[in-house]
Amino acid sequence: xxxxxxxxxxxxxxxxxxxxxxxxxxxxxxxxxxxxxxxxxxxxxxxxxxxxxxxxxxxxxxxxxxxxxxxxxxxxxxxxxxxxxxxxxxxxxxxxxxxxxxxxxxxxxxxxxxxxxxxxxxxxxxxxxxxxxxxxxxxxxxxxxxxxxxxxxxxxxxxxxxxxxxxxxxxxxxxxxxxxxxxxxxxxxxxxxxxxxxxxxxxxxxxxxxxxxxxxxxxxxxxxxxxxxxxxxxxxxxxxxxxxxxxxxxxxxxxxxxxxxxxxxxxxxxxxxxxxxxxxxxxxxxxxxxxxxxxxxxxxxxxxxxxxxxxxxxxxxxxxxxxxxxxxxxxxxxxxxxxxxxxxxxxxxxxxxxxxxxxxxxxxxxxxxxxxxxxxxxxxxxxxxxxxxxxxxxxxxxx
Numbered sequence: 001x002x003x004x005x006x007x008x009x010x011x012x013x014x015x016x017x018x019x020x021x022x023x024x025x026x027x028x029x030x031x032x033x034x035x036x037x038x039x040x041x042x043x044x045x046x047x048x049x050x051x052x053x054x055x056x057x058x059x060x061x062x063x064x065x066x067x068x069x070x071x072x073x074x075x076x077x078x079x080x081x082x083x084x085x086x087x088x089x090x091x092x093x094x095x096x097x098x099x100x101x102x103x104x105x106x107x108x109x110x111x112x113x114x115x116x117x118x119x120x121x122x123x124x125x126x127x128x129x130x131x132x133x134x135x136x137x138x139x140x141x142x143x144x145x146x147x148x149x150x151x152x153x154x155x156x157x158x159x160x161x162x163x164x165x166x167x168x169x170x171x172x173x174x175x176x177x178x179x180x181x182x183x184x185x186x187x188x189x190x191x192x193x194x195x196x197x198x199x200x201x202x203x204x205x206x207x208x209x210x211x212x213x214x215x216x217x218x219x220x221x222x223x224x225x226x227x228x229x230x231x232x233x234x235x236x237x238x239x240x241x242x243x244x245x246x247x248x249x250x251x252x253x254x255x256x257x258x259x260x261x262x263x264x265x266x267x268x269x270x271x272x273x274x275x276x277x278x279x280x281x282x283x284x285x286x287x288x289x290x291x292x293x294x295x296x297x298x299x300x301x302x303x304x305x306x307x308x309x310x311x312x313x314x315x316x317x318x319x320x321x322x323x324x325x326x327x328x329x330x331x332x333x334x335x336x337x338x339x340x341x342x343x344x345x346x347x348x349x350x351x352x353x354x355x356x357x358x359x360x361x362x363x364x365x366x367x368x369x370x371x372x373x374x375x376x377x378x379x380x381x382x383x384x385x386x387x388x389x390x391x392x393x394x395x396x397x398x399x
Contacts, residue, residue, distance in 0.1 A: 003156040006193045006226070007126055007139060010152065013230040014124040014142070024128035024137070035146075039131035042181045043072050047121045048146030054119065055110045060098065067094040067109035071147075074183060079175060080202050080256045082183045084249045088343060090147065090184065091244060111145060114244055117236045121145050132178035141181070142234065149186045149243065150234075154226075157193035164195040168205050175201060186243050187260060189229065196225035198233065200247075200258035211263045232263065242266060245309050248301065248341040259341070265302045273309050280316070300337040307370060308344035318367045323349075326375050335372045345370060352377070 001009075011021055027035040027044065035044040048071070052064045071094060076082020089095070093108025113119040123143040130136060142150035153170050155162040167190035175182050182188075182201050189198050190208060197208035212220050214232035233239060246261035246269070261269070268291060275289040293299040307321050323338075325331045331351070338349040349370040352358035355377045362371065 001157045001193060003139075003154055006154050006157060006191070009224075010140060010154070010226065010230060011124060011126060013227055014234060017231065017235055019122040019124045019142070019234070019236075022123060022125050024125050024141075027125065028129055039129055039135065040180065041072070042130060042148050042178075043184075044123070044143055044146035045072065046146070047123070047143065048072070051111065051121055051145035052109060055113055059096075059107060059109060063096045063098050063107060063109060066096040070094055070096070071184075075180075076183065078256075079179050079182060080249075080258055082179075083185060083201055083258060084256065084343070086183055087186075087247060087249075091247075091343075111147070112240065112243075114240055117240060120236075120240075122236060130178040130181050132180065134177040136174060136177050138174060138181070144239070147184045148181055149184060149239075150189060151181065151185060152189040152191070155190075155192040162192065164190050164192045164197060165205055167191065168197075168199075168208060186247065187233070189226075191226040191229070193224050193226055196229045198229060198260075200260045202256075202258045203260075209262045213263055213267065238266075241270075245269075245312075245344065246305050248304060248344050250337075250340040252340065259301060261301070261305055262298060265298055265305060268302055269306045269309060272306050273313065276310065277313070277315060300334055301341070303334065304338055304341045304344060307338075308346070311346060311368070311370075320362070320365050320367065320369045320371070322362070323370065323372045324375050324378070325372075328374060331372055331374050338370060338372070 015021055022033075026032040029037060029039060035046050036042075037045075045068075049064070049068055052067055056064060071086070071089065074082070074086055076085055090111045093110050096107055096109055097104055098107050121144065123146075124140060125143060126140050127137055128141045130138070138151050139154045140152035141148045142152070151171065151174070153167040153174075155164065155167045171188050171190060185201055187198050188201060188203075189196065191197070197210060199208035210225060211229040211232045214220070214228045215235060217223055217228055217231060220228045233242065242261070246266055248259045250257050250259055272289065272291060279285060279288050291302075293302075303323070307323075310316055310319060310321065323334060325334060335349060335351045338345065342348060347368060347370060349372060350361060351372040352361055358371065358373050358377050361369070365371075
């Protein structure tokens with residue numbers, strides 16, 4: 001199998017999933033059906049404009065114009081921070097000002113339809129030339145509604161010197177040479193066919209991970225890793241859920257880093273959410289289930305994604321979440337992780353200092369909120385048999 005064979009096979013896998021296909025040159029300037037005016041442009045303007053108009057029929061054309069312009073002309077200070085700021089717009093809506101009857105109000109222009117995947121535009125493109133400090137041609141780019149959300153770099157499976165990490169190095173070069181392609185990016189994929197890995201734009205080589213499950217593939221070991229990854233992650237409903245609920249940004253003294261979920265975190269969270277909903281709708285026993293972790297599996301980030309999905313689920317009515325641990329050091333560790341990943345949570349978590357403060361926080365919280373505490377604060381006070389703390393009606397407890 002050559003690199004070209006691998007590329008063609010990859011295109012077929014995308015097509016099987018319902019993605020449209022176009023060759024990069026055909027939609028580039030001077031091509032058979034151009035969708036951009038210049039090689040330095042990475043947004044496919046006709047598709048992006050059509051999506052904004054279709055998804056926002058009640059907004060005036062001026063608002064659509066403003067939203068389109070803000071994204072197409074977007075530029076940030078650093079790549080990761082630009083990626084973060086643009087992600088918030090794409091996820092939650094592009095903020096625009098609308099003037100009506102002499103009054104100005106803010107509106108948010110939706111970029112994706114999260115529930116009906118057929119109302120989005122899905123396109124996989126190979127050999128997509130982009131001009132930056134150099135003119136380069138990534139092997140494959142996946143567009144949703146005209147936005148380049150994934151870059152896939154392939155290496156020749158028959159070349160022993162061109163392994164998967166040669167593809168990683170190529171992605172690193174692209175980020176310096178054509179950073180505009182990576183500002184809207186959700187995920188980067190590298191593969192030599194037999195081995196395939198995915199990672200965020202800030203992930204180092206060791207943080208690129210496999211994706212080991214896909215619908216319709218009973219035994220992943222009998223398939224190329226790239227096929228499993230494409231059919232698993234790029235299944236269209238999975239891709240939308242992943243984009244909306246499984247991306248976070250952590251900021252520390254070392255800078256800002258983009259975090260995306262591993263396949264085990266993605267599927268673990270979905271099952272945990274289903275179990276919580278089952279407990280509320282049917283059993284009503286308050287028991288949402290148990291999840292076991294191995295050391296280093298990313299349980300803190302899984303908890304972040306889990307709480308984020310719970311807080312946005314329409315059937316849960318913006319629940320209050322209480323995270324309970326049995327050690328102060330673990331309480332502090334989880335609190336720091338949650339505090340540094342506020343985008344999927346849509347709120348700032350609060351760490352209760354003592355029992356009285358926790359009682360006050362819970363009694364005053366009508367809806368929403370994320371509180372951290374240790375289980376010792378739920379013990380009976382000295383000389384009493386009853387527990388001094390009770391959960392509000394809309395709270396969910398994570399132990």
